[in-house]
Amino acid sequence: MVRRFFLQKRSELFWERNQRAISPSSNRSCRRHQMLLNSIREEDVKKQVGDAGIAEIHKLCKWLYKATPSFRYRVAPSIITRSECELFGISSPRFAIRKSVEIPMSTDGDYTLFNLRRLVWFCNAIERTHGDVGALKSAVIKAGLCVADSLIVPPQRFRDEFHIITCNLARYYGEPESSAPAVPFMQHMDLGGGMCAQACIFMALCLQEKLETTRISGVAELTAVAVSDPIFLLKGLMASQIAEVLRSDTCGLSAFLEWPDKAVDDDWRNETIAALRGYVESGVPVICLVDLFIVSGAWLSKESQPTSSIWGKNSVDCPIPRDRLPPPEDKSVHAVLLVGCGKTNEDKFLINDPAKYPFLLASFDDIYAARIDAEVPEFIPVLPRPITMPLIGRPAGVRGRVRGLIEGADLLQTFPDGDKPVWQGEWPGSFRLIDFGDKSRDDAMRGLFVKRDNVGKQFGFWTLLVSALRRLFGGGDSDREGEIIWKALLVAGRRGELPVEGWHWVQWLNPRKKPRTKRADEVWIWRADASERVTGPDLDLEFYRSRVSGVFERSGTAIFRKEGVDAL
DSSP states (O other): OHHHHHHHHHHHHHHHHHHHHTOHHHHHHHHHHHHHHHBOOHHHHHHHHOHHHHHHHHHHHHHHHSSOOOEEEEEEEOHHHHHHHHHHTOOOOOEEEEEEEEOTTOSSOOEEEEEEOOHHHHHHHHHHHHOOOHHHHHHHHHHOOOBOSEEEOOOHHHHHHEEEOOBOOGGGGTOOTTSOOBEEEOOOOSTTSOOHHHHHHHHHHHHTTTSTTOOOOOHHHHHHHHOOSSSOOOOOOOHHHHHHHHHSTTTOOEEOOBOOOTTTOTTHHHHHHHHHHHHHHTTOOEEEEEEHHHHHTTTSOTTTHHHHSHHHHTTOOOOOOGGGOOOTTSOOEEEEEEEEEESSOTTEEEEEOTTSOSSEEEEHHHHHHTBSSSSSOEEEEEEOTTOOOOSSSOOTTBOTTOOOHHHHHHHHHTSOBTTBOOOOSSSSOEEEEEETTSTTHHHHHHHHHOOOSSHHHHHHHHHHHHHHHHHHTTOOOHHHHHHHHHHHHHHHHHTTOSOSSSEEEEEEEOOTTSOGGGOOOEEEEEESSOOOOBOOTTOHHHHHHTTEEEEEEEETTEEEEOSOGGGO
16 A cells, blocks of 8 residues: 555656656747748749749849848648649649748738749649659749739738728638638639639639628639530630629629620719729729730830739739740730729729739729720629629629619619609719618718728828818818718618618719718618519619619718609
8 A cells, every 4th residue: 555655646647647758848949840841931932833933932022122121931721722733734843832921011920921833843743743844844843923812911001092892711721710801812824725714713712702692613623614514625714604603602692794885974983993993992803904915014115014914014024935925916815803902093903913923003984995895894893692783794584684783773873754853963973882781881881981081090181181172172082971970770670661681772872072062962772682673675774673672862971761762
């Protein structure tokens, strides 16, 4: 019994000694060794990614943050590299090299994540599996387009001037949930015909990750949806295929191929800008179809590129060699993704170009100049699945000459109809897509009427002075006036005058240039998810009237629902 007592004591002492050996300081040491095992040196990264890829990612970081930020490398999973292995029939490299870049001047420790393709290993694996691809291998490695699925925190200069669509996917990549909202970005490769459309679809899916129906898929799954034959030629997608893929169960969203009807509408430019802004401000990314050679300025001289192409205006060089270019009259169909729009400059946008960089600044005129169609630009908004009413394109389930919401607004708001007063202010106003069944609908509505938060804190004394002078001389202050209307709408909601569920377009008609005492703001609420089918060619007005859920008119600091909405 005494012996058993001493054995027990010796066992307890041994346990305590081991606990001291793995104290918190020792735990830190274990974590450090674990990170060392998972980390990778830059010289090894170069061997796997290629010198051109490393030079390109360093250049991108410096272009984004106007500095050379600190960073670290480690091996990490990637949706895109895994999917590309499946697409090209190889077993590795399924993992990417993750480059974590600390944001300069960030007080919250924010960082950007780049998942880098191992281009050298990737091409070697294709060669081992499918035979000699010498020339193509050299071109892919030399191009250095190594950025796979990545999460980029927008630089402060863009956040100050643009409304940017972001997502919170850090936890899906094994990163802290407290990570800053980021914008997804990926570059495509020359292998497989470029696949810029698949890259834009992937980025758009990530930006719509909050929707319950969204399913984020890699390029292999997206390509498989677009083709029916199990044996197919790897290439990009046509416009109609892009919309079909987005509407499929694989993606779980809604999409419309849209273009303005320039032949019948003289004001098509302002309407198209209003539509693009309405989508982006509603958190809806837009895929735009453009000519890559015009966007990049590939055929331009070095002297004219900085002023005549989107890449050049953003101080981005064009590495496409002239010997790889087709004749200048040929077009290279390319897809880019609109992810931001200007807060004050209404015709300015930010685009993610999978052939080069994210956050490229482009005006509407730049996008129009790069159009594929001879007359009008073409674009595809990536919408929530219930949406049947786009802003410009043909609504779902409709035949005849019925087009999008803006055409209906034009018919009901600006065309004379007997003694009914016609809207005389700025038109078509601003749009915001809102789910009235969502708890955050009030904040979403506020975003339509108030474009800036904490104006004085962010923009200082001079902005406050300019706002005061505008109010003094009758110009009004847009954010202050918008706040009045937003609060008045909340009161109308408590009176039971607003919809209680369903997706709706909220349109704000606001004659900003008129004195405040003569303001006649109107707010129109349109059903965006109605499913009725219209097949007749002469049912335009009936179709649009059926989508009006309410019309509100401002009187002083209050807003009132107009009577007789059904008789519009």
